[in-house]
Amino acid sequence: MSTEHEKLVDELLLKSRELSTETVMFHTAIGILRDLSAVESKVLDYVARLGPLTPKELAEYAGLAPASITALIDRLERKQMVTRSPHPDDRRKVLVGVEEETIERAVSLWDHIVAATRELANDYSESELRTVIGFLERAAAVTHESTLRLTSRSLE
Amino acid sequence: MSTEHEKLVDELLLKSRELSTETVMFHTAIGILRDLSAVESKVLDYVARLGPLTPKELAEYAGLAPASITALIDRLERKQMVTRSPHPDDRRKVLVGVEEETIERAVSLWDHIVAATRELANDYSESELRTVIGFLERAAAVTHESTLRLTSRSLE
DNA sequence: TCGAATATTTCGATGTATCGAATAATTCCG
DNA sequence: CGGAATTATTCGATACATCGAAATATTCGA
Numbered sequence: 257m258s259t260e261h262e263k264l265v266d267e268l269l270l271k272s273r274e275l276s277t278e279t280v281m282f283h284t285a286i287g288i289l290r291d292l293s294a295v296e297s298k299v300l301d302y303v304a305r306l307g308p309l310t311p312k313e314l315a316e317y318a319g320l321a322p323a324s325i326t327a328l329i330d331r332l333e334r335k336q337m338v339t340r341s342p343h344p345d346d347r348r349k350v351l352v353g354v355e356e357e358t359i360e361r362a363v364s365l366w367d368h369i370v371a372a373t374r375e376l377a378n379d380y381s382e383s384e385l386r387t388v389i390g391f392l393e394r395a396a397a398v399t400h401e402s403t404l405r406l407t408s409r410s411l412e
Numbered sequence: 413m414s415t416e417h418e419k420l421v422d423e424l425l426l427k428s429r430e431l432s433t434e435t436v437m438f439h440t441a442i443g444i445l446r447d448l449s450a451v452e453s454k455v456l457d458y459v460a461r462l463g464p465l466t467p468k469e470l471a472e473y474a475g476l477a478p479a480s481i482t483a484l485i486d487r488l489e490r491k492q493m494v495t496r497s498p499h500p501d502d503r504r505k506v507l508v509g510v511e512e513e514t515i516e517r518a519v520s521l522w523d524h525i526v527a528a529t530r531e532l533a534n535d536y537s538e539s540e541l542r543t544v545i546g547f548l549e550r551a552a553a554v555t556h557e558s559t560l561r562l563t564s565r566s567l568e
Numbered sequence: 569t570c571g572a573a574t575a576t577t578t579c580g581a582t583g584t585a586t587c588g589a590a591t592a593a594t595t596c597c598g
Numbered sequence: 599c600g601g602a603a604t605t606a607t608t609c610g611a612t613a614c615a616t617c618g619a620a621a622t623a624t625t626c627g628a
Contacts, residue, residue, distance in 0.1 A: 260538060261538055261541070264533075264538055264541040264542065264545065265530055265533045265534075265541065267541075267545050268529070268533050268541055268544060268545050268548070269526060269529060269530070269533075271545050271548035271549050271552065272529060272548060274548075274549075274552045275435075275548050275551055275552040275555065276435050276438075276439070278552045278555040278556050278559065279431075279432050279435045279436065279555055280435065280436060280439050281555075281556075281559050282432075282555050282558060282559045282562070283432070283436050284450065285559045285562040285563050286562065288563075289562055293585085294440065294450065295585085310605080310606090311605080311606060311607090312604090312605065312606080320586080320587090321586070321587055321588075322587095322605080322606070322607085323586075323587060323588075323589095323606095323607080323608080323609090324585075324586050324587065325606090326606065326607055326608085327584095327585070327586075328585085328586095331584095331585095343605095346594080346595070346604090346605080347593075347594060347595085347605095348593065348594045348595065348604065348605040348606070349594095349604095349605060349606080350605080350606065365562065368557075368558045368561055369554060369555060369558035370425060372554040372557065372558065373424070373425060373428060373551065373554055374421055374425070376547075376550050376551070376554060377420075377421045377424050377425075378421075380543075380547070382416060382417055382420055384543050385417070385420040385421065385423075385424055386420065387536075387540050387543050387544065388424060388543065388544055388547045389420065389423050389424050389427050391532075391536070391544045392424070392427035392428060392430075392431050393427050393430075394532050395431055395529065395532070396427065396430045396431040396434045398525060398528040398529055398532060399431065399434040399435055399437075399438050399525060400434050400437075401524075401528065402438060402524045402525035402528065403434065403437050403438045403441045405524055406438070406441040406442065406445055406521065407441050407444075449615085451615090466575075466576090467575075467576065467577090468574090468575060468576080476615095476616075476617090477616070477617055477618075478575080478576070478577085478617095479576090479577080479578085479579090479616075479617060479618075479619090480615070480616050480617065481576090482576065482577055482578085483614095483615070483616075484615085484616095487615095499575095502574090502575080502624080502625070503575095503623080503624060503625085504574065504575045504576070504623065504624045504625065505574095505575060505576080505624095506575080506576070506577095569628100570627100570628095571626105571627095571628095572625105572626080572627085572628100573624100573625080573626070573627095574623100574624080574625075574626085575622100575623085575624080575625095576621100576622085576623085576624100577620105577621080577622075577623100578619105578620085578621075578622095579618105579619090579620080579621095580617105580618095580619095580620105581616105581617085581618090582615105582616085582617080582618105583614105583615095583616085583617100584613100584614090584615090584616105585612105585613090585614085585615100586611105586612085586613080586614100587610105587611085587612080587613100588609105588610095588611090588612105589608105589609090589610095590607105590608085590609080590610105591606100591607080591608075591609095592605100592606090592607080592608095593604100593605085593606085593607100594603100594604080594605080594606105595602105595603080595604070595605095596601105596602085596603070596604085597600100597601095597602085597603095598599105598600100598601095598602100
């Protein structure tokens, strides 16, 4: 037997997985449109979120060899998505920063999904929104935890 | 000025994006752990969901040339994740199916996230679950639509 | 029946991401 | 000051995914 609550939980899992699949396809489409590999997207994301970083830092974040990062930055620079500038304190170092236009172009790719989600959200009361927000936050935490478990397992 | 409802919508967008990012990282980790490229994962997913398919069908779904699919199936077969079998009705064709063990191993990678989500869901009333389920469903639809827009744009 | 069409594979070529090792420039420190 | 350490790049090598064209086997249709 199965209670109504259990049925709803099963349904929740199903819908979660479906959204998960759609999310991956969305990000894949964005990558293709920007002509970026998964690694390049990741590096660009780090720089966009953390500000200018050195090649060494990027190599550590992305798990690549120094030579690989140099080549990767070369590619992004050729596409005019990042720029190299000398580090003000240490002349051995280089700072890699994203071009403002790169960010703008990326944001515009999200325009539709943001607008559609906004519209969707208008159908929900404040109380309902709080419920959904709470769930999304916890789901993100659970997903993060699960990713950590997977990546640590691969180091055994 | 900004109403309470508007603030909540902004928060919803923020949490959605965070979950989105975590989801991509989770899938990336799974791909690395299974030693599969993004394309290989996609092909494996098609076969797992739609049942045995021919190389031609897979080539169309994945957007690859026939020769590329042959090589891709070779790789998956070498890893014992799929098997080729003759098509019963047309001896020119080949059917590519996933190994049962491949599915089992994949499911086990989801064990933790499923269990944690189940536990999380227990804190929610039936009414709240329905609210969240409804949102996830619509978010998936919105994401799907957005992906379609992106991919069609690239064909202009 | 027999030529055209279809499905798949093989082969060779190409582009590209990644890496280790060597190099150059700079900083750190004893 | 001067050698060791650090940072980034260059270079050459390697691995690999992808592709077009040719080859093979089979089916379809006039």
